[in-house]
Amino acid sequence: MLENAVEHPAATVRLVADGGVKRAEKRLRRAATVVRQRRSSRDWPARYAARLVYSDVVVVVAVLLVFAAVALPSLRSHIAWSGGARVPYWAVLVVIGLAWLLALSVLETRDKHIVGDGVLEYRRIVSATALVFAVFVALAFFLRADISRALFLVALPLGAVALVLSRWLWRQWLGAQQRREKYVYRAVVVAEPAKAEHIIEAIRRAGRTGFDIVGVVSSGRLPAHIDGIPVVGGYGNAVQAMDAVDADTVILVGADDLDPAAVRRLGWEVADRDANLVVAPALTDVAGPRIHSRPVAGLPLIHVEYPTLEGGKRFAKRTFDLVGAAVLTVVLSPIMLLTAIAIRLDSRGAVFYRQERIGRRGRPFRMSKFRSMAEGADAQLASLLDDQGTAEQPLFKVADDPRITRVGRFIRKYSIDELPQLFNVLAGTMSLVGPRPQRKAEVALYDDDAHRRLLVKPGMSGLWQVSGRSELSWEDALRLDLYYVENWSFTQDIQILFRTFRAVIAPGASAH
DSSP states (O other), X not given: OTTHHHHOHHHHHHHHHTTOHHHHXXXXXXXXXXXXXXXXXXXXXXXXXXXXXXXXXXXXXXXXXXXXXHHOSOTTOXXXXXXXXXXXXXXXXXXXXXHHHHHHHHTTTTOTTTTTSSSXXXXXXXXXXXXXXXXXXXXXXHHTOOOOHHIIIIIHHHHHHHHHHXXXXXXXXXXXXXXXXXXXXXXXXXXXXXXXHHHHHXXXXXXXXXXXXXXXXXXXXXXXXXXXXXXXXXXXXXXXXXXXXXXXXXXEEEOTTOOHHHHHXXXXXXXXXXXXXXXXXSOOSOOGGGEEEEEETTEEEEEEOOOOOOHHHHHHHHHHHHHHHHHHXXXXXXHHXXXXXXXXXXXXXXXXXXXXXXXXXXXXXXXXXXXXXXXXXXXXXXXXXXXXXXXXXXXXXXXXXXXXXXXXXXXXXXXXGGTTHHHHXXXXXXXXXXXXXXXXXXXTTOXXXXXXXXXXXXXXXXXXXXXXXXXXXXXXXXXXXXXXXXXXXXHHHHHHHHHHHHHHHSOOXXXX
C-alpha cells in the first residue's frame, strides 16, 4: 500500500490538492523507506558474504600473529635459502596470509549458494588451506628455505579449524536472523499442486533453509491454499504473482503445462527483475557434493554420483572409528565407572544390558549398553507397544516408559547409557556414526527402501539422533538414515559428531 505513493504519484497530487501537503510528504517518506528496506533485504547474501570476508581476515591475521608470538624469536628474524637473499619472516607471513585469503576467494568459500548450510562450505575452506600448505611446502623444498615446520604442521591446520569455527558461529547468527524471518529468500513455488506440496513440506521439515515460501503458482481448479500457502496465480501470470507477494525467488518444480519455451521466457522475466530462479529436480534427498551439472546440447543435465564405502574409504572410516573410540574410552572411563556404581546401587540386575541387533548386511551382533530399565523389561515391551498402537512400526519406542529406573532416566537423557557401545566400535560391529541399530523384529517390518539402512554399519550416533531423537516418527527416522547412507562423507560424519556433542550437553525435551 505504501509503495503506491511512489508508483502512483497521481494519488499524492490529489492529497496535495486537498490541502494534505504534510500527509503527502509523510506518505512519500514512509513509502521510500519501505522500498529501501525491501531492496536492502534482497541483497542480504552479498552483505553476509562481506561479513565473512572481514571475519576471514581477522582469523588469518590472528593465527599468523599467534604463530609469530609463540614460535618465532622475532618478526625481524630472517629466512635464508641457498643462493638467495635473506627475507624477513614478517614478509613471508604477509605473503602466506594474502595467499590464504586469495585461496579462500578463488575456491569460492563465500559463494552465496553454499554459505550458511551444508558441508560444502567447510570442505572448500579445508581445500583452500590445503592448497596454501601444498604450495608453500613445495616452494620451501625447492628453494631449500629454512622455514619453521610449525607453520605448516600446526599454524595452517589450526587456522583451518579456526576458519571453520568462525563460519559455524556465523551460521548460528544467520539461523537466529532467519528464525525472525530476516536474511531469507521470499520464494514462490511454480509447480503442480502435488509437487508444490512436496516442496513446501520438504523445506518446512528441513527447518532453517533460507527460503520463506510466500506463494504458489499453479494451474487448473485450485484451492485457495496449498499446505497453508496461498495460491497467488497461474502459469500465465507467474511473474505478476511474484510481484504481488513481493517475492525475490522463483522455485520451479516443473509441470506438464509448462513447455521449454515458457520456462525460458519465465527465466528471462525473473532475470529482468534481478530475482533468483531455482529449479528443483524430482530427485530428492541428494546432498550437494553428489550433484554435478553437465551442459549437453544446451540442456543442463544433472549427473548424480552414488557414494561407495569400500576400499580406501572403508579403511579410512574404520581407522577413524578405532582411534576415536579408543580416545573416547580413555577420556570417558571415569564417567563409565561412576555410572556402573550408580546402576548397581539403584536397582537389582546387571550393570550392562546386551541385546542382539542387526548390523551391516543383515548380520546380527550383541550390542552393549548400560542398563537403564528394571529387570524383565523386554518381556513387557510387546504389551506396551500394543497399548500405544505402535506394534506394527519398526521403531520400538514406548512413550513415558514405566520400565525406566531413576538412574536410567538420567543416563538416557544424557546418552550415558550408550557409552558401552564404544566397545562395539572397537570390535568392529558398530561405527561412531551410522544408522540406528535395530532389533531383528524391527528389521522384519522393513520394506524394500528401509533395507538400504543395512548397507553400512550401525552407529552410536547418526542423523536421527541429532535431529529430534525420540520425537521423530518412523518415517522421519528412516528418511534421515537413508539420507546418511546415500550421501556418506567424512565431513558429514564429523559434523554429526559435533552436533552429537551439543545434543548430549543440552539434550532438550526430545531426549528420554
